[in-house]
Amino acid sequence: MGSQARKYFVSERSFRMHRGGLLPGLQLAYETWGELNAARDNAILIFTGLSPSAHATACPEDPSSGWWQEMIGDGLPIDTERFHVICVNSLGSCHGSTGPASPHPDDGEPWGLRFPVLTLEDVAASTALLLDHLGIERLFALIGPSMGGMSAQAFAVRFPQRAARLVLLSTAPRSLPFATAIRSLQREMIRSDPDWADGDYPPGAGPIKGMRLARKLGMLSYRSAVEWRERFGRERIPEERKQGDAFDFDFEIESYLEAHAQKFTGQFDANCYLYLSRAMDLFDIAEHGGSVATALSRIGAERSLVVGVTTDILFPIEQQHTLAEGLAGGRGEVEFVELPSIQGHDAFLVDMDGFRPVVGRFLWAD
Amino acid sequence: MGSQARKYFVSERSFRMHRGGLLPGLQLAYETWGELNAARDNAILIFTGLSPSAHATACPEDPSSGWWQEMIGDGLPIDTERFHVICVNSLGSCHGSTGPASPHPDDGEPWGLRFPVLTLEDVAASTALLLDHLGIERLFALIGPSMGGMSAQAFAVRFPQRAARLVLLSTAPRSLPFATAIRSLQREMIRSDPDWADGDYPPGAGPIKGMRLARKLGMLSYRSAVEWRERFGRERIPEERKQGDAFDFDFEIESYLEAHAQKFTGQFDANCYLYLSRAMDLFDIAEHGGSVATALSRIGAERSLVVGVTTDILFPIEQQHTLAEGLAGGRGEVEFVELPSIQGHDAFLVDMDGFRPVVGRFLWAD
Numbered sequence: 001m002g003s004q005a006r007k008y009f010v011s012e013r014s015f016r017m018h019r020g021g022l023l024p025g026l027q028l029a030y031e032t033w034g035e036l037n038a039a040r041d042n043a044i045l046i047f048t049g050l051s052p053s054a055h056a057t058a059c060p061e062d063p064s065s066g067w068w069q070e071m072i073g074d075g076l077p078i079d080t081e082r083f084h085v086i087c088v089n090s091l092g093s094c095h096g097s098t099g100p101a102s103p104h105p106d107d108g109e110p111w112g113l114r115f116p117v118l119t120l121e122d123v124a125a126s127t128a129l130l131l132d133h134l135g136i137e138r139l140f141a142l143i144g145p146s147m148g149g150m151s152a153q154a155f156a157v158r159f160p161q162r163a164a165r166l167v168l169l170s171t172a173p174r175s176l177p178f179a180t181a182i183r184s185l186q187r188e189m190i191r192s193d194p195d196w197a198d199g200d201y202p203p204g205a206g207p208i209k210g211m212r213l214a215r216k217l218g219m220l221s222y223r224s225a226v227e228w229r230e231r232f233g234r235e236r237i238p239e240e241r242k243q244g245d246a247f248d249f250d251f252e253i254e255s256y257l258e259a260h261a262q263k264f265t266g267q268f269d270a271n272c273y274l275y276l277s278r279a280m281d282l283f284d285i286a287e288h289g290g291s292v293a294t295a296l297s298r299i300g301a302e303r304s305l306v307v308g309v310t311t312d313i314l315f316p317i318e319q320q321h322t323l324a325e326g327l328a329g330g331r332g333e334v335e336f337v338e339l340p341s342i343q344g345h346d347a348f349l350v351d352m353d354g355f356r357p358v359v360g361r362f363l364w365a366d
Numbered sequence: 367m368g369s370q371a372r373k374y375f376v377s378e379r380s381f382r383m384h385r386g387g388l389l390p391g392l393q394l395a396y397e398t399w400g401e402l403n404a405a406r407d408n409a410i411l412i413f414t415g416l417s418p419s420a421h422a423t424a425c426p427e428d429p430s431s432g433w434w435q436e437m438i439g440d441g442l443p444i445d446t447e448r449f450h451v452i453c454v455n456s457l458g459s460c461h462g463s464t465g466p467a468s469p470h471p472d473d474g475e476p477w478g479l480r481f482p483v484l485t486l487e488d489v490a491a492s493t494a495l496l497l498d499h500l501g502i503e504r505l506f507a508l509i510g511p512s513m514g515g516m517s518a519q520a521f522a523v524r525f526p527q528r529a530a531r532l533v534l535l536s537t538a539p540r541s542l543p544f545a546t547a548i549r550s551l552q553r554e555m556i557r558s559d560p561d562w563a564d565g566d567y568p569p570g571a572g573p574i575k576g577m578r579l580a581r582k583l584g585m586l587s588y589r590s591a592v593e594w595r596e597r598f599g600r601e602r603i604p605e606e607r608k609q610g611d612a613f614d615f616d617f618e619i620e621s622y623l624e625a626h627a628q629k630f631t632g633q634f635d636a637n638c639y640l641y642l643s644r645a646m647d648l649f650d651i652a653e654h655g656g657s658v659a660t661a662l663s664r665i666g667a668e669r670s671l672v673v674g675v676t677t678d679i680l681f682p683i684e685q686q687h688t689l690a691e692g693l694a695g696g697r698g699e700v701e702f703v704e705l706p707s708i709q710g711h712d713a714f715l716v717d718m719d720g721f722r723p724v725v726g727r728f729l730w731a732d
Contacts, residue, residue, distance in 0.1 A: 113612045177598040181586055246565065
């Protein structure tokens with residue numbers, strides 16, 4: 001897969017993983033938009049959520065829509081006329097970066113469960129190597145939504161001087177039990193599918209049913225009850241669209257979830273999903289300072305923006321408060337914005353009227 | 367199974383199901399506590415949530431704890447010294463009442479998916495036959511928590527004169543898309559387990575893995591994020607309790623869910639679960655009056671009590687408001703109580719300090 005827009009950074013040096021284990025080398029896929037200026041100080045790095053690739057927005061080499069198409073571009077908040085924008089596919093993912101789906105150097109078979117435990121600290125450290133390679137010492141801004149916000153925190157606490165500004169969107173300083181329970185159940189759905197085969201399925205195959213169930217539970221946690229009530233109410237599926245099976249779907253909400261799940265499965269490797277999902281649960285910024293507050297106060301950004309959504313059940317608004325308070329204990333300025341979007345956790349992807357002005361204003365402020 | 371406390375009502379007459387289909391006869395399991403008075407006007411009927419049996423509290427014949435042990439008894443809010451208390455196992459369940467796990471009269475094999483579509487209107491109508499059999503024309507009170515509250519509404523709108531008081535706890539006038547999505551996903555988890563075998567598994571066997579997953583998702587929707595945060599935080603499972611599998615559980619919240627799921631599976635028939643779960647999604651009081659408000663206004667109770675919990679994500683507090691407003695459009699008095707319990711939907715089972723005084727006061731009021 002991949003596209004002409006996708007670039008690859010390859011490191012031949014062995015990479016020591018945060019919780020043990022060694023990669024003999026690694027590859028990161030990334031894309032860039034806009035020009036790096038002569039001072040090399042206009043770069044913005046974006047860490048993604050769990051599933052997206054580095055294709056955050058379209059470009060001449062790959063005109064297909066990116067996952068943040070309406071946020072990045074000429075005249076948009078992350079303005080490619082002004083900034084050199086980099087989006088990286090996280091280590092451990094399956095969109096061009098080294099991960100459990102990559103061939104193991106010994107036998108060419110997928111790493112599978114031989115891949116060492118992945119953490120977001122590894123995502124951060126490997127991306128720092130990419131920035132070294134690109135000759136970018138200090139970012140104008142580091143941006144992370146959702147899991148990407150955890151990766152961004154891991155990066156910023158490890159390399160406090162490498163980002164002048166920090167943007168954390170709908171994320172958290174660590175996973176709390178409700179979110180962990182959801183993710184743990186998603187992982188169990190995948191592992192319960194006989195086609196998972198203890199992680200040893202053929203490349204390109206795997207636990208389709210388990211992934212579909214996990215994606216549906218994901219959707220349940222990504223959106224909000226209020227949104228669905230407004231969109232679907234008790235709307236029924238017309239008889240002519242039914243399959244006629246026992247326990248066939250009756251309601252449009254069921255059909256909507258099915259369509260989303262179908263779109264997702266086959267596009268994401270199950271083992272990569274398991275590794276990244278666990279990495280979110282393992283993440284705890286407090287491990288970098290004794291407490292959440294202390295660790296966040298060590299982040300060296302001059303300015304930080306924290307944005308949360310009131311209807312987010314996966315990364316609840318209280319956790320955004322905690323982030324903002326912790327960052328305010330450092331030496332930089334902190335802006336905190338609470339958005340009343342009804343789209344829940346996914347609002348950063350879909351509520352562009354809510355997120356765009358906030359991100360744009362922050363990046364443009366002197 | 368069953369116990370000496372369990373009584374059975376058997377009707378040999380054919381029973382026409384609300385959405386079509388016929389049962390050639392039916393059996394309902396029930397238990398009673400306290401004496402029916404001479405005027406036969408001190409009876410309280412309790413409809414249960416999806417999974418409990420009729421064993422709501424202990425009695426001499428079965429001293430094991432019931433599912434509402436701290437609510438029913440001598441000196442407790444549902445006082446067995448004063449009231450004749452009846453708890454019925456819903457039609458379609460597997461704790462002694464006729465349902466998909468019962469033997470089909472033709473071949474003695476479980477009904478399985480041959481069982482007609484079940485609705486809570488069927489639960490209500492079959493229970494009315496039980497009351498006829500017991501010679502109880504008018505209940506002192508009809509009480510329903512959760513799914514039981516939907517059954518109670520179905521009963522009260524169909525038989526407006528048969529309950530003087532109505533108690534609806536943590537329930538809803540109909541399912542909204544978020545709750546339907548959760549239940550639909552639970553059903554899909556069960557159906558995705560190869561051991562479900564399209565509903566044709568041997569009696570006592572079935573989709574253990576699917577039921578375990580469904581129960582865990584149930585727990586996620588029954589409790590609240592706040593409670594888990596307080597109880598579990600990021601507490602880890604000690605190394606010595608780990609199995610050592612890849613993707614083994616790391617956090618105590620995962621262990622807690624596993625323990626609950628293990629307890630549940632094997633105790634509830636999978637097909638019965640599917641039928642009752644769908645019955646909740648199909649329920650819409652509006653079908654009995656053109657709108658939710660009109661239907662509720664037709665309920666003839668002289669007094670109604672509606673109790674909801676602010677942290678309930680399955681039956682959110684807004685739906686309790688809707689219930690109270692609708693009932694207030696009728697000729698009876700309505701009391702509405704909003705409880706700030708942190709236990710979410712399950713609070714009616716565990717927050718006894720919250721629920722007991724409210725229910726007790728309502729039943730004792732002149």
